Amino acid sequence: xxxRSIRQEETEMGVGIFLGAxxxxxxxxxxxxxxxxxxxxxxxxxxxxxxxxxxGAMLGxxxxxxxxKYFHHKTTRLKFTIGAPLLILVNLILVGAxxxxxxxxxxxx
Numbered sequence: 001x002x003x004r005s006i007r008q009e010e011t012e013m014g015v016g017i018f019l020g021a022x023x024x025x026x027x028x029x030x031x032x033x034x035x036x037x038x039x040x041x042x043x044x045x046x047x048x049x050x051x052x053x054x055x056g057a058m059l060g061x062x063x064x065x066x067x068x069k070y071f072h073h074k075t076t077r078l079k080f081t082i083g084a085p086l087l088i089l090v091n092l093i094l095v096g097a098x099x100x101x102x103x104x105x106x107x108x109x
Contacts, residue, residue, distance in 0.1 A: 057087055068080055
């Protein structure tokens with residue numbers, strides 16, 4: 001194993017899994033924004049704004065914002081133009097707080 005501790009390996013593996021899951025989730029949110037835009041053009045059933053914002057709040061803020069900009073979707077809605085960047089900030093704060101608590105072994109229960 002060399003001079004790497006088991007704790008370091010667990011940390012790197014856990015962080016890698018978490019980042020991979022975040023990437024997949026943000027990709028899903030990005031695609032959801034594209035699907036909603038397409039459905040809007042076709043006058044079909046849509047994903048509610050509340051659901052899109054909820055997906056952004058559940059660590060999908062980057063995918064929400066990227067989808068909003070790429071597909072030019074919800075760009076005139078104030079709750080999205082202000083909410084999506086705020087959700088990215090909230091997501092970063094939450095991830096940083098949980099990593100800090102986990103890294104220093106602080107239990108929340």
